[in-house]
Amino acid sequence: MFKKILIANRGEIACRVIKTARKMGIATVAVYSDADRNALHVEMADEAVHIGPAQANQSYIVIDKVMEAIRQTGAEAVHPGYGFLSENPKFAEALEAEGVAFIGPPKGAIEAMGDKITSKKLADEAGVSTVPGVMGLIDDAEEAVRISSGIGYPVMIKASAGGGGKGMRIAWNDEEAREGFQSSKNEAASSFGDDRIFIEKFVTQPRHIEIQVLADQHGNCIYLGERECSIQRRNQKVIEEAPSPFLDAETRKAMGEQAVALAQAVGYTSAGTVEFIVDGEKNFYFLEMNTRLQVEHPVTELITGIDLVEQMIRVAAGEKLALAQDDVKLEGWAIESRLYAEDPYRKFLPSIGRLTRYRPPEEIASPERVVRNDTGVFEGGEISMYYDPMIAKLCTWAPTRADAIEGMRQALDGFEVEGIGHNLPFLSAVMEHPKFVAGDMTTAFIAEEWPEGFAGETLAADALRRVVAAAAAMHRVAEIRRTRISGRMDNHERKVGADWIVTVQGERHVVTIDADREGATVRFEDGTEHRVVGDWTPGRPLARMTVDGAPLTLKIGKITGGFRIRTRGADLRLHIRSPRQAELAARMPEKEPPDTSRMLLCPMPGLLMKVDVEEGMEVQEGQALCTVEAMKMENILRAERTAVVAKINAGPGDSLAVDDVIMEFE
Template identity: 80%
Template sequence: MFDKILIANRGEIACRVMKTAKKMGIKTVAIYSDADKNALHVAMADEAVHIGPPPANQSYIVIDKVMDAIRQTGAQAVHPGYGFLSENSKFAEALAAEGVAFVGPPVGAIEAMGDKITSKKLAQEAGVSTVPGYMGLISDADEAVKISNQIGYPVMIKASAGGGGKGMRIAWTDEEAREGFQSSKNEAASSFGDDRIFIEKFVTQPRHIEIQVLCDAHGNGIYLNERECSIQRRNQKVIEEAPSPFLDPETRKAMGEQAVALAKAVDYASAGTVEFIVDGDRNFYFLEMNTRLQVEHPVTELITGIDLVEQMIRVANGEPLSITQDDVKINGWAMESRLYAEDPYRGFLPSIGRLSTYRPPAEIVTDTNVVRNDTGVYEGGEISMYYDPMIAKLCTWGPDRATAIENMRNALDGFEVEGIGHNLPFLSAVYDHPKFIAGEMTTAFIEEEYPEGFEGVNLPYADLERIAAATASMYRVAEIRRTRVSGRMDNHERVVPNEWVVQIGDLDFPLTIEADKTGSTVLINDKTLRCESTWVPGQSLAVIDMGDDRLTLKVGKTPGGFRIRNRDADMKVYVRSPRAAELSKFMIEKLPPDTSKLLLCPMPGLIVKVNVEEGDEVQEGQALCTVEAMKMENILRAERKGIVSKINAAPGDSLAVDEVIMEFE
């Protein structure tokens, strides 16, 4: 077995690979850019080598720099993680020339299947059903529009060397095809160093289901069941689960056998994933093969008990698989939520900055609940604009799908993140959505269910009642503490009133509290709710036992009450005396400033292109400029008709959030 492995990656995947390597007794080497000098993966490794400036194309994907790090440390093998150099055949060739093992498939398999154009041609030759498309190289936007019309809209524009949703666009019109081609080409060049683009038919109402395969260099190959990856936004997966709630055993077997046959056809050896589009009748079509570890691999590990990273390392060491197809079972159900540094209330735009609070739920393993969090960040660390916005993968397991979902809901409730925009509220909303609960989703789920973006969700009245009772009990604890500190209590006799009105939005909840040594009994709307908790003022997480239920609240202080976050809701909760609640109705509401005549930068980013000039008349929906952040290009469009009066930014400018890009008359 290897003595030392270099992980040619960063963030949570580098940390995840290191965990398995350490478990196997293998020393690890990290590489890092200027932006990552204080990163978690650097601290976890036995050794770390600096490889250059923050941009990936000047550090993490520069093969010569990675090879220098290997030579410096004497690493015998390299695990590439995913993204970056993981599917780069030139990197695998460089390792082979140096006598260093690549913890991944052979060069020939990478070249055959890692390139999406080549893999589709091979699949067609092998008789595998594929989605209609144009597999040749596309020279410019005009040709992209022509091909799109030949295939028929809608079409998917994809980077040949792409992955992780980068370099992918859906186009429904000639204009979208033209813009999408250029954006995909730019993103592909920036993220992968390969700007080749191809176009295929976009199948409407599809489910995205993938098969995990595992092969060795001795001709053995198995499939480890499937993962449902249909909850996507901008072609980037958000929530995955295993198994799929849609497949039956017959379809699972057929997809698995086809995936293994395809892998064996190119002498594949390592972990890999064959992705399919599955329609409503369970017809499946080959999409592509990812010749690397997938982001969502933990859900497969949780239902099979197989450590995929360990298997990859053993295969790279020349060992035959110790697992047969008959050994692969489905035990329970697993969910994965991708925690992204993006603001769901601002159109999911990337968010960067310091993690002033980062407290994941505790990782646990019981007979009915597993919580696992793969992460690459820590409290006080920085989220950089240079890399992918995913900062953690929160996974849960349960003996069945309903339990796995409930375990995830509770884990999300207990996940504290402050300092940046993040998608925790949105994730909670999806898990509460009736269609998701029923397993009725397609890759268009987010687009269809949140067409105007995410603005939070109103909790049911019964949930607000429970929150009102809980926060009143918490407020009473805080009031008692304040009276003791101020000396307003004589001999510790309670002088805090029992009657309060809790105001949540436009709703009032008059209530009465009777406290004892273990908690409070709250009379609200002719109901009696028992609240017991160890919460004390200043704690940012409150766990309240309410009979057979447990309520987990994220707590922030606000004058006269709390900022409360629970599930997918973010609320200001005021606890007032009956008279104060009555008078509060007459308070004047402060209105936000009018920014309707300004184009504000929605995230910290780099101005790539400005499409208009001062004096131009623009129409609603017209592209105004392009901002790049976290390797993704974002086209900002006019919200209404107007005339550009002033442009404050130019290509190459780095802007902070809400900086003014241009002004309108």
């Protein structure tokens, strides 16, 4: 077995590999860029080597710099994680020439299956059903338009070396094909150092289901069940689960055997994933093979009990698989939610900055329940604009899917993140959605269910009443603290008052609080009562309460006259006033928001790549105005109405902050 391995990656996956290596007694080496000097993976590793500037194409994907780090430290093997150099055959070749083991498949398998164009050709030759498309490389945008219109819209424009949603665009017409080709090409060059593009038919209403395979160097290959990855946004997975709520045992076996046959046909070893598009009739079509560890591998680990990183290391060391196909048992249900540094209230645009608060839920591992959080950040750390926006993967396991979903709801409610925009409320909203709960989903789920974007959830009447009851009880506690009264003497308690009016979501709730030493009974105007118990104290940002015996976790922020409360995807402002205060508040005028309709504001921190208009030019609704790059993704900003450009305040190469004025209109 290896004594020392180097992890050629960063963030949560580097931390993940270090954990398994430590468990196996293997020393680890981290590499880091300028931006990651104080990163968690650097702190966790036994050694760390600086390899260059913040930009990935000057550090993490420069083979020579990684090879020099290997020589400096004497690492015997390299785990590439995912992204960066994980599917680069030149890197595998360089390692082989150096006599260093690659913890991944052989170079030939990477070339055969890691390249999407080649893999689709091989699959087609092997008789595997593939999605219609043009496998040849596309030279320019006009050729992309001709091919797209020939296949028939919609089409998927994809980077040959792509992954993780990078270098991918869906085009519904000629103009989108033209723009999508160029953006995909640019993103592919920036993220992978390979700008080759191909086009295929975009199958509407598909499910994205993938099979995990594991193969050794002695001809043994098995599959470890499937993962349902249909909850996606912009082709980037958001929530995954294992097993799929859609597949039956017969289809699972057929997909698994086909995935194994394909892997063996190309001499594959290590962990890999064969991805399929599955239609409503359970027909499945080969999409691509990822010749690396997948981001969502934890859900497979949770239902099989198999540490995939450990297996990859053992295979690379020449060991035989200790498992046969009959030994693989799928137990219970696992769900993974990806925590992204992106603001769902601003169309999911990237967010950067300092994590002023980062408190994941407690990790649990018991026969009844598992909570696992794979992360690469820490409280006080910086979220950089240079890398992928994913900062953690929250996973839950339970014996049933319903219990795994409920476990995820509670874990998300208790996950505290402040200082940056993040998608925790959106993840909670998905967990509450009836279609998701029913397992009724396609890759279009997010686009169909939130067509206008995410603006927060509106709680159902019964759920809202539980929150109102808890907030009223907490307000009473805060008022007692404020007036410096202990709350135990009846003659003093009356000074705080029992009658309150709570306004939230445009509703007015009149409540009366009857408190005792164990909790409080909150009575509503219609006579219904809720029993609230909890040990929340003023100033604590998280309240773990029970209402009528059921748990309720609330993120608490103080606002004038009440609380900002976040729970189950809702972001609520509750004002809690005495009857007299409520009467006076009703007479206060509302503050009008500033008029920014004549400005183009930068919606995210990023780099201005291109300006498509000039001062004095008339622009039409939907016309591209400029392109901003953030976290390896290009974002085209468009005109919201017909206008004339009066002034342009920034140019290509400028770094922009949120709400910087890029241009003004007449």
